[in-house]
Amino acid sequence: MKFFKLFSLLSVLLLLSSCIGNMNPTGGNSAPDYPYYITTKPLVIKKIAVPTGTKLTYEEHFFKEGQQDKMLNENKLIYIDLPVGETINWGGVPVTGISKFFNPKMRGFTVSADFSQLSEDKKTKFSKLWESCSYDLDITVKNIDDWSFNTKNIADVQSCSVLYQRYFKDDVEQQNFLNNIYVELMKVDSK
Numbered sequence: 001m002k003f004f005k006l007f008s009l010l011s012v013l014l015l016l017s018s019c020i021g022n023m024n025p026t027g028g029n030s031a032p033d034y035p036y037y038i039t040t041k042p043l044v045i046k047k048i049a050v051p052t053g054t055k056l057t058y059e060e061h062f063f064k065e066g067q068q069d070k071m072l073n074e075n076k077l078i079y080i081d082l083p084v085g086e087t088i089n090w091g092g093v094p095v096t097g098i099s100k101f102f103n104p105k106m107r108g109f110t111v112s113a114d115f116s117q118l119s120e121d122k123k124t125k126f127s128k129l130w131e132s133c134s135y136d137l138d139i140t141v142k143n144i145d146d147w148s149f150n151t152k153n154i155a156d157v158q159s160c161s162v163l164y165q166r167y168f169k170d171d172v173e174q175q176n177f178l179n180n181i182y183v184e185l186m187k188v189d190s191k
Contacts, residue, residue, distance in 0.1 A: 055079070058077055077100065080098045095112055101138070108155075110138050140157075157181050157185060165178075
C-alpha cells in the first residue's frame with residue numbers, strides 16, 4: 001500500500017512539473033515574432049531585385065519584433081517573401097521566396113518555386129528536374145551575401161525535397177540526381 005501511495009504521489013508530481021514546465025505566457029508553443037519589413041519601393045536585396053510589398057524577415061532580435069518601420073541590417077536577413085502572385089526569375093524559374101539555412105555551419109538558402117507560372121516553352125532540363133522532386137531547392141553558395149542566380153557563386157545543390165539529399169552520401173541514386181541537377185543548373189545562363 002505504501003508503494004502505491006508513493007508511486008501515485010510521484011506520478012502527480014511528475015504530471016504537475018511537466019504542466020508547469022510547458023506553461024507559456026503567449027498561450028502555447030508559439031513561434032518567435034521575428035522582426036520584418038515590407039518594402040515600400042522596388043529594392044535590391046542580397047543582389048536580387050525585389051518588388052514593392054516584399055516581406056523581409058530578419059533573425060530574432062532582443063529589442064525588435066513584428067513589423068518594423070525601416071529595414072534592418074541585410075546580414076541579419078533570413079527570408080525574402082514576394083507579394084502573393086508575384087515571382088522573380090531565378091535560373092529561369094519563377095520563385096516566390098528565398099530563405100537562408102538555419103544551420104549557421106551551412107552557407108546557403110532554400111529557393112521556393114511556383115511552377116504553375118512557368119510555361120511549357122520556357123522549361124529547361126534544370127527546371128524539369130527541379131519540378132520533378134519539389135518546389136523547394138536547397139543551394140549552397142560561396143558568398144552568403146549573394147542570393148541571386150549567379151552560377152559563379154553556387155557551390156552545390158544540397159537537396160531537393162526529402163527525396164534527394166547530400167546528407168545521404170552512400171545513396172547513389174540521390175547523389176546522381178543531385179549531381180545531374182547541379183550540372184543542368186550550371187548550364188543555365190546567369191544573366
